[in-house]
Amino acid sequence: MDAPLLSVRALTKHFKPSAFSRGPVVRALEDVSFDVPRGSVVGLVGESGSGKTTIGRSILRLVEPTSGEVRFNGTDLTKLSAAALRRQRRFMQYIFQDPFASLSPRMTIGQILTEGLEIQGGLSREERRDRAHRALAAVELPADAFNRYAHEFSGGQRQRIGIARALALEPQLIVADEPVSALDVSIQAQIVNLLRDLQQRLGLTMLFISHDLAVVEYICDTVIVLYLGRIMEIAPSAELYARPRHPYTRALLSAIPSPVPGSKRQRQLLTGDIPSPANPPSGCVFRTRCPYAIDACATAVPPLEAVGPGHLKACIRDDLHP
Amino acid sequence: MPEPILDISGLTTVYRIAGKDVAVVQDLDLAIAPGETVALVGESGSGKSVTSLSILRLLPRIGRVAKGSVGFRSKSGVVRDLARLDADALRQVRGNDVGMIFQEPMTSLNPVYTVGEQIAEPIRIHLGKSHKDAAAAAVQLLADVGIPDPARRAKQYPHELSGGMRQRATIAMALACDPALLIADEPTTALDVTIQAQILDLLQQLQAQRGMGILFVTHNLGVVAEIADRVAVMYAGRVVETGRVADVFAHPRHPYTIGLMRSVPRLGEATLLKQAGTPLPTIPGTVPSLARLPQGCSFAPRCSHAIEACRAAVPPLLDTGNDQASRCIRWQEL
Numbered sequence: 180m181d182a183p184l185l186s187v188r189a190l191t192k193h194f195k196p197s198a199f200s201r202g203p204v205v206r207a208l209e210d211v212s213f214d215v216p217r218g219s220v221v222g223l224v225g226e227s228g229s230g231k232t233t234i235g236r237s238i239l240r241l242v243e244p245t246s247g248e249v250r251f252n253g254t255d256l257t258k259l260s261a262a263a264l265r266r267q268r269r270f271m272q273y274i275f276q277d278p279f280a281s282l283s284p285r286m287t288i289g290q291i292l293t294e295g296l297e298i299q300g301g302l303s304r305e306e307r308r309d310r311a312h313r314a315l316a317a318v319e320l321p322a323d324a325f326n327r328y329a330h331e332f333s334g335g336q337r338q339r340i341g342i343a344r345a346l347a348l349e350p351q352l353i354v355a356d357e358p359v360s361a362l363d364v365s366i367q368a369q370i371v372n373l374l375r376d377l378q379q380r381l382g383l384t385m386l387f388i389s390h391d392l393a394v395v396e397y398i399c400d401t402v403i404v405l406y407l408g409r410i411m412e413i414a415p416s417a418e419l420y421a422r423p424r425h426p427y428t429r430a431l432l433s434a435i436p437s438p439v440p441g442s443k444r445q446r447q448l449l450t451g452d453i454p455s456p457a458n459p460p461s462g463c464v465f466r467t468r469c470p471y472a473i474d475a476c477a478t479a480v481p482p483l484e485a486v487g488p489g490h491l492k493a494c495i496r497d498d499l500h501p
Numbered sequence: 502m503p504e505p506i507l508d509i510s511g512l513t514t515v516y517r518i519a520g521k522d523v524a525v526v527q528d529l530d531l532a533i534a535p536g537e538t539v540a541l542v543g544e545s546g547s548g549k550s551v552t553s554l555s556i557l558r559l560l561p562r563i564g565r566v567a568k569g570s571v572g573f574r575s576k577s578g579v580v581r582d583l584a585r586l587d588a589d590a591l592r593q594v595r596g597n598d599v600g601m602i603f604q605e606p607m608t609s610l611n612p613v614y615t616v617g618e619q620i621a622e623p624i625r626i627h628l629g630k631s632h633k634d635a636a637a638a639a640v641q642l643l644a645d646v647g648i649p650d651p652a653r654r655a656k657q658y659p660h661e662l663s664g665g666m667r668q669r670a671t672i673a674m675a676l677a678c679d680p681a682l683l684i685a686d687e688p689t690t691a692l693d694v695t696i697q698a699q700i701l702d703l704l705q706q707l708q709a710q711r712g713m714g715i716l717f718v719t720h721n722l723g724v725v726a727e728i729a730d731r732v733a734v735m736y737a738g739r740v741v742e743t744g745r746v747a748d749v750f751a752h753p754r755h756p757y758t759i760g761l762m763r764s765v766p767r768l769g770e771a772t773l774l775k776q777a778g779t780p781l782p783t784i785p786g787t788v789p790s791l792a793r794l795p796q797g798c799s800f801a802p803r804c805s806h807a808i809e810a811c812r813a814a815v816p817p818l819l820d821t822g823n824d825q826a827s828r829c830i831r832w833q834e835l
Binding site for chain 2 (some may be wrong): 335367371392394397416432435448450
């Protein structure tokens with residue numbers, strides 16, 4: 180088997196308060212490790228404060244990790260100089276949530292699509308135009324979009340432009356951060372289909388960040404469930420939805436309102452709020468809301484342990500869900 | 502059906518855009534009975550939020566109710582048309598007979614007053630209670646909406662509360678004067694899914710205790726299925742389908758409703774689609790601009806069932822039996 184394209188090891192990110200404030204240290208990520216195999220789609224799911232976006236940003240070093248390794252094609256990105264990192268970044272592209280904020284209103288779509296290629300260098304003007312046009316075609320936008328501005332397009336079309344911008348650089352890894360969350364449901368399905376189609380046709384490797392578990396189920400091969408900066412469970416997508424093993428995953432799945440009236444779901448209503456990442460609980464971070472927590476849960480951080488092929492959970496209660 | 506507390510008839514709301522009146526809600530009928538939850542569902546620009554804002558005339562300055570009536574039966578049993586009420590009389594209704602909660606709790610909470618003061622304010626103004634009694638009532642309301650340690654929380658400022666707690670506090674404020682109607686405009690959209698589940702449960706509990714009617718505006722069909730008795734599906738400013746939730750979900754009679762329901766993958770089903778290599782069902786195209794609506798049925802350009810007759814005239818809401826209605830002339834063939 181190939182080495183994974185991306186290997187994240189013990190990734191930790193603490194946001195320290197600025198020199199002028201006395202706020203607490205926010206522990207956004209603690210000891211996060213996972214692999215993204217070539218040609219696969221790995222989903223990061225979790226609620227606010229779970230650290231899913233911080234992982235995406237740390238991988239590209241859009242935020243600097245506090246410790247840990249991010250191996251991309253075997254190179255640890257966290258150790259690279261700014262210049263060496265820039266050379267690697269052409270192989271990694273980011274798709275943002277908000278298609279209204281992530282496209283410059285002053286640039287034509289053509290300029291937006293060729294800017295990255297220009298910065299990376301090595302291609303003639305003609306070749307850059309050619310790549311941009313191919314990217315537009317790949318996201319099913321008309322060729323005349325090239326000379327128009329972002330404001331002339333709808334939300335769904337803008338997200339297509341955001342995807343085209345990522346594709347134009349022919350990256351090996353795409354980090355898609357809530358790429359359909361800002362879109363209307365009838366448009367969401369169009370963009371999800373497009374991403375999946377592109378991923379399969381071009382053999383892309385993708386890290387897909389979302390809080391929408393139904394979309395994640397459709398597009399991802401493997402799903403990682405995060406809570407308060409730590410991994411709770413990792414499983415192949417079909418396995419996670421059919422046999423969730425961590426109490427948090429089960430609660431999360433049961434909290435999603437089902438579009439079937441009368442199907443009073445067997446909801447495990449989680450009481451209380453998500454604790455502050457500035458002051459996470461000791462031991463298992465989920466224990467303050469977990470209906471199955473016992474004394475031992477407070478003493479040590481539960482390790483991620485295999486419960487099946489490719490299926491890991493961080494919970495010491497093995498007696499819960501066969 | 503018992504006497505409705507809200508009976509909207511022929512509501513048309515226009516926005517003045519570039520010197521022209523653009524209808525953002527057109528010819529809308531909607532009734533809510535006491536203790537009933539009616540959901541308004543639709544995508545951006547469908548007019549669902551404008552409808553909810555039109556009831557209490559909370560529209561932006563460019564907007565006004567151009568036609569129709571908003572019949573409302575107050576706690577005292579008097580039926581009045583809110584669309585024609587003068588500003589003073591309307592102020593007596595807002596926050597008193599009708600409570601309202603919004604998507605983002607911080608837009609309804611004032612950052613410089615404590616939570617308790619803000620909940621007590623309508624109790625003093627509308628119910629004429631003393632400061633002391635109103636403050637005690639506010640603490641009780643915080644307890645009713647499930648906030649632990651309510652006496653301490655009442656003394657805190659909104660920024661000291663989590664998002665879910667803030668939304669509970671705005672619900673307490675909206676219910677302070679025991680309204681006959683609660684308008685909830687996307688109240689769980691900004692919340693995490695485990696907190697959303699808590700708030701939906703809370704609203705159902707409070708409704709069972711107090712018997713108020715709820716108008717619930719949302720884009721989330723799962724939430725509709727969970728909380729509402731009846732639903733009105735809106736598209737481009739018009740109701741395109743309405744009926745009891747169980748019936749509309751089991752037998753949708755409008756192509757837009759059908760498309761909308763199909764494009765939301767259900768948990769567990771997405772795996773089957775993926776394994777079969779089937780793309781998610783979609784609705785092609787985009788929502789039309791309200792300023793340039795197509796001739797005839799607004800959905801026709803995106804509809805696979807559209808025929809010439811669909812483009813000739815706006816279809817009326819047709820009775821499809823069983824208290825269900827569809828604005829589709831081909832509903833029998835779907």
